[in-house]
Amino acid sequence: MKQGILRNLRYQGRNQLQMVGLTIVTILLLAVFSAFTAPIDRIGQVVIAGFAAYVPTACVLWGVTPSLSFYTVIAPYLLSMGSTRKSVFWVNQIYKVGFALFSGVVFYLVNMVGGEYSVFTGFSASFTLFATIIFLSSIGEVAGALSYRVGKWGMIFYIAALVMVCLVVGVAFGLSAASGGEMANMMFEFADAMKAFPITLFALGGIVGGALFSVACWLIVRRVAIK
Amino acid sequence: MEWNLSSEKSIYLQIGERIETEILRDILLEEERVPSTNELANAYSINPATAAKGINLLVDQGILYKKRGIGMFVASGAKQQIIQKRKGAFYEGFILNLVREAQSLAITEEELVEMIRRAKEEKTTGEMPNVH
Amino acid sequence: MNNINLSCEHVSKDYSGKRVLNDISLTIEPGCIYGLIGRNGAGKTTLLSILTAQNPATLGTVTCGGEPVWENQSALDHICFSRELNPTNAYGNSSYKVKEYLRMASVYYPHWDAAYAKRLIDTFGLDTKKRIAKLSKGMLSMVTIVVALASRAAITILDEPVAGLDVVSRERFYQLLIEDYTETGRTFIVSTHIIEEAANVFEKVIIIDQGRLRLIEDTAELVSRFFAISGKEEEVDAACANLKVHHSDIMGRSKTAYVELQPGDSIKHYIDGRELDAHGLSLQKLFVAMCGDETPMGEGK
Numbered sequence: 001m002k003q004g005i006l007r008n009l010r011y012q013g014r015n016q017l018q019m020v021g022l023t024i025v026t027i028l029l030l031a032v033f034s035a036f037t038a039p040i041d042r043i044g045q046v047v048i049a050g051f052a053a054y055v056p057t058a059c060v061l062w063g064v065t066p067s068l069s070f071y072t073v074i075a076p077y078l079l080s081m082g083s084t085r086k087s088v089f090w091v092n093q094i095y096k097v098g099f100a101l102f103s104g105v106v107f108y109l110v111n112m113v114g115g116e117y118s119v120f121t122g123f124s125a126s127f128t129l130f131a132t133i134i135f136l137s138s139i140g141e142v143a144g145a146l147s148y149r150v151g152k153w154g155m156i157f158y159i160a161a162l163v164m165v166c167l168v169v170g171v172a173f174g175l176s177a178a179s180g181g182e183m184a185n186m187m188f189e190f191a192d193a194m195k196a197f198p199i200t201l202f203a204l205g206g207i208v209g210g211a212l213f214s215v216a217c218w219l220i221v222r223r224v225a226i227k
Numbered sequence: 228m229e230w231n232l233s234s235e236k237s238i239y240l241q242i243g244e245r246i247e248t249e250i251l252r253d254i255l256l257e258e259e260r261v262p263s264t265n266e267l268a269n270a271y272s273i274n275p276a277t278a279a280k281g282i283n284l285l286v287d288q289g290i291l292y293k294k295r296g297i298g299m300f301v302a303s304g305a306k307q308q309i310i311q312k313r314k315g316a317f318y319e320g321f322i323l324n325l326v327r328e329a330q331s332l333a334i335t336e337e338e339l340v341e342m343i344r345r346a347k348e349e350k351t352t353g354e355m356p357n358v359h
Numbered sequence: 360m361n362n363i364n365l366s367c368e369h370v371s372k373d374y375s376g377k378r379v380l381n382d383i384s385l386t387i388e389p390g391c392i393y394g395l396i397g398r399n400g401a402g403k404t405t406l407l408s409i410l411t412a413q414n415p416a417t418l419g420t421v422t423c424g425g426e427p428v429w430e431n432q433s434a435l436d437h438i439c440f441s442r443e444l445n446p447t448n449a450y451g452n453s454s455y456k457v458k459e460y461l462r463m464a465s466v467y468y469p470h471w472d473a474a475y476a477k478r479l480i481d482t483f484g485l486d487t488k489k490r491i492a493k494l495s496k497g498m499l500s501m502v503t504i505v506v507a508l509a510s511r512a513a514i515t516i517l518d519e520p521v522a523g524l525d526v527v528s529r530e531r532f533y534q535l536l537i538e539d540y541t542e543t544g545r546t547f548i549v550s551t552h553i554i555e556e557a558a559n560v561f562e563k564v565i566i567i568d569q570g571r572l573r574l575i576e577d578t579a580e581l582v583s584r585f586f587a588i589s590g591k592e593e594e595v596d597a598a599c600a601n602l603k604v605h606h607s608d609i610m611g612r613s614k615t616a617y618v619e620l621q622p623g624d625s626i627k628h629y630i631d632g633r634e635l636d637a638h639g640l641s642l643q644k645l646f647v648a649m650c651g652d653e654t655p656m657g658e659g660k
Contacts, residue, residue, distance in 0.1 A: 003469065004432035011466045077460075078414055080442050081467035082435040138551070225414035237579060238559050267539040272533045273559040274392055275541055277579065305582075 004084050008091035011078070016095045019062045020116060026058035027051075027106075045117045051110045052119035056129055061101035063133045067096070067140030071221060072148045080226050089221055093214060096137045124199045131203035131210070138213035145220040148227070149168035240274055242281025247290065247309045250301055257306065261291060261299045288312070362389050363424040363513050364436050365410060365546075372405055372421030372570075379405055381570045383419070385512065387548060392540060393485040394561030394578070396642075398650055402570045403550045404443075407516055411440040423514070436469050439512035441503045443519055446492040457494070457502055468510040476509035482531070496523030508539055516654035521557075529553070530632045533560050550620055558582075558642040568650040578642065585645040586626050589615040590635040599630045605648040617648035 031047050031054060038046035070092060078088050108126040111118040120126075139162065147155035249255045262270070267278040282299055285291040290305045302308075329339050366386035372379050380402045387393060387410075387640075397403045408414035410421055412428040412435060420427060421436040465471045480487060483501040494502070500523040507517045521529045537560060540547065547564075551557050564581060566573040574581070588595055592614040595607075599616050607616040617640065620626060630637050640648065 001433050003436065007466050011463060077463060078467065080440065081464060082432075082438060082440075083410070084430045084432050084435065086430055087432065135498055222417045226408060237583065239579065268537050268541055269534070271559070272530065272537050274537070274578075275564045276391075276562045277559065282580065 001087065004087035005091060008078065008083060008087050009094075012074075012091050012095055015066075015074070016099060019066060019099065023058045023062040023103075023106075026061065027054045030054040030058065033163070046107050048114035048117040049119055051107075051114060055103070055110055056108045056132070058124040059099075059129060059133060060136060063096075063099045063103060064136040064140055067137040068144050070141060071144035071224075075141070075221070076148065076226050079224075085221055085224065089218055092141070096134065096141075100130045100133040100137070104135050124203070128199055128203045128206075130204035135206040135213075138210035138217065141217045142220065145217050145224070148218050149224050163222075237239070238277050238286065239280035241268060241272075242271075242278055243284045246281070246285060247313075250306055251309055251313075255301055256299045257303045259301050260297070261301060263298055363546075364388050365421070365423045365438070365514050367410060367416075367421040368419055370406075370409055370416045370421065372402070372409060372414070373417045379570050380416075383567070383570075385565065385574045385575050386571060387546060389513070389546050390544045391546055391562050392536070392560060393546075393548045393575075394554075394557055395548055395567070396552075396562045396564060396646055397550075397567040398552055401567050401650075403567060404518055406567065407440060407518055407548070407550065411435070411438050411516060413440060413442075436459055437513040438516070439468055439507055439510035439514070440516040440518070440592050441507035441510070441520075444491060445524070446493075446494065446499065456487065457485060457489055457491065460491060460502065461487065463622055464506045464510065468506075468512060470511035472509050472511050475511070476505055478503045479508055479535070482535070483528070484564045484584075497525060497528060498523075500524050501528070504535075507557075508535065511543070511579070512545070514546045514548070514570070518550050519552065520549060521551060521553055529556065532555065536560065554643040554646060555641060561642075564642065566646060566649065573649065580622065582639065582642055582645065584620045584622065584624075585617070585640040585648070586620070586637045587615050587617050587640055587644075588626075588630060588635055588637045589613060590633070594633050598633055598635055602629060605645075606652055617645070619645075619649075 031050065034050045034054075035043050035047050063141050075088050077091075079085065104126040107120075108123070111121050111125065143155050143158055146158050244260060246255065250257075255261055261282070264275050264279045264282060267273070267281075268275040282291060286293060286299070288308070289302055290308060291299045292302050294300055305340075325339075334342075364386055366384075367494045368384045370383045371381055383406060392660070395403055395407070410428070412421065412430065422428060423437055426434045428434045428438070461476060465473060465476075481509060483498075483505070485498060485501055485505070489498075491499070491502070503517065504520050507515050507520070519636055524532060533556070536547065536549070539545075545656055549557065549561070558578060561578050563576060564578050565575045588598055590598075590613065592609065592612055595616050596613040599618055602616075602618040602620065605617045605619060607614060626637050
């Protein structure tokens, strides 16, 4: 068991490290791009304020997208090479939390270094990013696992169901939020709103949701057969 | 001798015959080491267990003997023994069948002897293709 | 390392209500090359997947060295099941390069022999920079062979390793297999459709037919029990009265019966004193006689 965990830590770790690298590169590219488009006298301010968007974008891109293909592409090979389902699953969970933690920490540091120009400061924004990545990755894992185990229609049905849920929640949320405010100030207003909203509680809900999706994922993967 | 192992006849018998033939032709000399089981297995892409069976067959007949830790060797007198054995097999396999077939075709003994003599002459004058 | 056996007891497998494997019990003994033969859809790959815990059995248990195989890393560490690579499979990453696939194998197989893998790659002339999706059938087979041999696993399983190979590569593969086997004495299970040229390599054969185990037996002993008896129909019938006849052909007054003797029995008892010819059957012919009759021609799947 221990050997199996170590092998997975080694192999999946390498893949995860690539994602971390890609995330950093993406953040830097976005920052450089925004520096070129910013007015000369406000470069620093624009770039630093922009991190509020670059970090979550890059982290969600490289943290969540691979979760979709983990159980369709990588896990079957690992299982066919004699790894246990348990160790493949648990190491994947470890790295999922690890990547979310990395995202949160980077976000926190960037916002701290940015000082007064940062849009988000403090613990709650970083914690929200952490929770979001866990939540979304877990949803993605279930999609991949379903598609491998049940077939593409299983996954399509699952995604359609998720979209419906999001639509209902989003419309309800949007209607209450759209009662006032301009697009240009959305980010700052959102930040303001967050101060009043029990955001940490919201994020905790995301983590619990993520954990539930992970349990579902294990139930799918537990007795999966290699095709 | 056909050099590809055919599949219809048990491979281990063919391995035994192969070694016997090599002893008859002085390719393997008496008191000389014969290829090991693994060497034979690798040479013909056959299972070592099969090769071992072929060798053991010859050991049981006293044609080969085992030197501990070194390998299998050709026994002295092996060549003579193989000739004797093949003569026996020749009688069983060819002569008996020949006589049986001759009887069913009502060939007399004199005719049969005459045919053998003729075949021998034709062979020495080179008209019969040299099988074996 | 080479004294571990792999066995399954009363293994059955259902796929959406259809039984594809039916109550299979067998033991793979250490230090032996096994051939697994069966027609398309007989359940070969399913059986191998279950033996290696890559597919859960519906019923029954699989053990390796006495320990259950399912989700048990220490048991799985003795096993390598090098599956057929399929570039058109929607699942599995065919965009991997060969060397990435091999690197994965080097991490996951505990006894991986990198130097040996390198030698095999050179022997086959494989380009490891190519992506799996771009490989020809032959090259895909070669990759699975490299993984199987270089895994140095005590029990190594190859599923249709020669399917895509030409005659020359097939011979080379069997040479490599025997070479490695004579060196290490590890256990191999090789499934194949191309029986004739593999018959001499297999010390034992496992025949499965329509999801059932027909037999598992020493190849030489098996071959020595099968004969084709031919002659006048009544004579053949009389000779075969107490024999298991698998298949027979009738042409005019003549008949050929493909018969199976019990172990230790001799064909002489049946044909002596009759005007009959009897000749032995090759592994392929006895397989066809045994499994060829029961289903219509074509894919069973």
